[in-house]
Amino acid sequence: MARGAAPNGAETEREKSKRVGALRQLAPFMRPYRVLVALAGFALVLTASLSLALPMAVRRVVDNFGTESDALLDKYFGAAVIIAALLALGTGLRYALVTTLGERVVADIRKAVFDRVIAMSPGFFERLMTGEVLSRITTDTTLILSVIGSSISVALRNVLIFLGGLALMLLTSAKLTGLVLLIVPLVIVPILVMGRRLRVLSRENQDWIAASSGNASEALTSVQTVQAFTHEAASRALFGDVTEKSYVVARRRISVRAVMTVLVMFLVFTGVVGVLWIGARDVRLGSMSSGELVQFVIYAVMVAGAVAALSEIWGELQRAAGATERLVELLEAEDAVSDPESPAKLKRPVQGEISFEKVTFSYPSRPQTAALDAVDLVIRPGETVALVGPSGAGKTTIVQLIQRFYDPQAGRVLLDGQDLKTLTRADFRREIALVPQDPVxxxxxxxxxxxxxxxxxxxxxxxxxxxxxxxxxxxxxxxxxxxxxxxxxxxxxxxxxxxxxxxxxxxxxxAPVLLLDEATSALDAESERAVQAAVDRLSEGRTTIVVAHRLATVKKADRIVVMEDGRVAATGTHDELVAGGGLYARLAKLQFTDGAMD
Missing domain, CATH: 3.40.50.300 (P-loop containing nucleotide triphosphate hydrolases)
Incomplete structure (x- = not known):
């Protein structure tokens, strides 16, 4: 895979990537659990409030140390222990609630994405590798679990501590607080500037991880073919290349995040040291007490720690925002084949008449090549029709359009006179049984x-x-x-x-409609006779469409349809088509296993 072409047009997608606001798209998944969110919010506010109350107790102890009775000091320390105990309980409760919420929401997201993807038509998977879809369901949801189950909670707690600590700093010393606020712009600038770069790199990293998963999935699901053609070395090299590119992007992301963390922490703690130096001079001059300075310093450290934590969490939120976008893309993906808003009801019992009216179709991955070209075909109820022709003639395409895996660009496909587009896919597919060429x-x-x-x-x-x-x-x-x-x-x-x-x-x-796509191609002669007898019994009274090269199967069909270059070249019985010469006669002579021309 060329480096210039990121997987699945990801460069274009990254251009449209949103900021952390993309996490708002998780709201519909959290809405059913409002009570859990409210309880977690209560525990969050409780722990933040208790954290902010501790420095006040420390100030009283410092200011009254040596002047108050031992009993009063014991009460101060006892109160501090009670606050610490409540803080521990609140923190444990918060952890349990937000982690449960995260697991529940992510489970719902995974189910929603799978429910959406499993119903997508095959054309969707021509554009997106299965491995990448799995990566989004696993890797991306793991990032979201980390954010909902931890990062958002920690971020909100630090926001509360930052705002509450700042307000209490202001009450403690307006002068020192003013000096601290001068540092804030210096801290915010690198967060905003480097955060944008971090977001782009996070999205790119996730795209390459998905490409790596897709590559591995493709190789492992075809491992016998890989080994049969001694392609292991090339497969290893390709997977290694994609994985290495993922690592390179991850390393750049880590470097940016590390630099951002260093800058923010240095600026914050340097500012705190400076303010502490000024506060110490004020204590010596008597303009503030030692307890007030200690209280102020504790709040300043708490606020600084909150800012540092927020700068670090920002990177996690950026990654989760990218992951959310990728999952929402799957949930909002447009399917080329969809059920009508007001579907008709399939008339039952199904007779099994299948009609193609001027059907023209090209696969999405090959829009310039017509797989079917203005095909007219009527298969009567209970009739067994064999489709024959060279590879690429359109035989399997007819089977796929009958199941409405794709929609034709022109013309209609009908079942008992009803256009398949007017019915829900689940409704008419219940009346179809399929034996594919490559059985699953x-x-x-x-x-x-x-x-x-x-x-x-x-x-x-x-x-x-x-x-x-x-x-x-x-x-x-x-x-x-x-x-x-x-x-x-x-x-x-x-x-x-x-x-x-x-x-x-x-x-x-x-089912009343039976589709056999090379159903006996992998059978030995003895098994084929047994299965053919079963198929013959099964075909009685059913509409049966057989894609086959075996003469024994084709000869028993009520009618044979010869396909060539996406068109119906001829129709008739075996004897009629052999007598008429042309493509079928040549195929019978060259390809059918019996080689008989009777």
Whole structure:
């Protein structure tokens, strides 16, 4: 990845990055927990108030030391212990409340982001790597947890101590307070100037971390391919390069933050020392008491410490602001495919008629290349139609548009005469069963993988579907039978076994529309015969669309649609198309496994 091109156009996004005000976008997630926020706020004010009360007790002890009775001094010290105990309890309560609030809010954010992303159409993931989405859900929410569960609370406490301490300093000595206030502009300037730079670097750092996660996710999910092509060294180098760039940006961010902290702390404490020197002269001249000076110094140290802490927390808030922006981008991302505001209701029972009317479509990542070009196609209820043609002809695209993973740029796709755009996707997808070319197996048991097609199915129904898909025998041979875990992405199964699990899943769904995208491509001859028999039984009374190269599958179709360059080149039965010559006859001769021309 070239350094000049930050991941996913991040440079452009950083230009629009907001300041800490972006954290206001967390408000909707905190609103349901107003009581928790109020209690945390009460504990916060209590601890800050008690902290500000301690110097007053110290002043009384210092001013009256040697002049008051031992009993009175004991009361002063006793009061200080009580204040300290209340302060400790309040601090513990504040910690428990804000940490609970942080965990609750972040859990809600993670769920909201996942709920949003899981419903996004495939076109969304053409623009954003899955690894980056996961990085935002994990790394970015961890930053927000740190801020809500700690930084904001500490920041507010320090703001209260700063304001309260400043007011009490003014009451203690207006002269010394005036001198202290002269230091404030010197402290604020580096915070504002360097804070802007810190915000940009924080966002850039997070972008490179996300790119690193995306790179690692892609390599690890394809680890067998990486190793088969001895690409480990190149994959290591690419991941190392992206990770190193993340580190370089992080180092710059750390340097800026360190310099800002050094400047602020030096200016603050130098000012305090100067003011203390002047106060000591006033005590010698008798214009203020020793207790007042001690009280003033304690407040000055508290205020200085609050400013120093705020300058440090500012960096955390900047990072969290960037993380919030990135998460809000996901929550507010526009999907190219969306449900209508007032959807029509799918007419049931579904007959299964599928119509393409002058459909033209290009994938978002290849807008100049038409995957389908003015396609007209009607598939009658209960009809089995085979789609054949060379790679890139548009066969799988038709299957994807039937599921409305994408919307065509022109034309309409209809189910039983209803435009899919007028229906909710969940409504009509319930009536479709899919067996993809590359079956997806989840890291769950064999039973749960099959039940994925119909969550309410009984164990008996699951096993019946597995038998129909010729999967029962190998599943039963697994160590724990149907309860055996299949591993991540089904690594414990062969390609043919994965496909039979996927077919069992589709059989169990029992939908009126069946989509088979190269469903038998990974099966051996014996398994294919068993599965083909199951598919034949399953296809009865259902609209079935088969994308296949195998002659045995194609010959049994009611109709064959030949695709070429995104268009329908010819339609007919196997015998009609072979007799007519042309593309289908050539494909039958060159590609079909039987090689028969009968």
């Amino acid at each position: 197996i989840f890291a769950a048991s064999a039973r749960d993988n099959i039940r994925f097609g119909h969550e309410e199915a009984t164990d008996a129904e699951v096993e019946a579907a597995a038998k129909a898909a010729a999967a029962h025998e190998f599943i039963s041979a697994l160590p724990e039978g149907y309860d055996s875990p299949l591993g991540e992405r089904g690594v414990l199964l062969s390609g043919g076994q994965k496909q039979r699990i996927a077919i069992a899943r589709a059989i169990l769904r029992d």
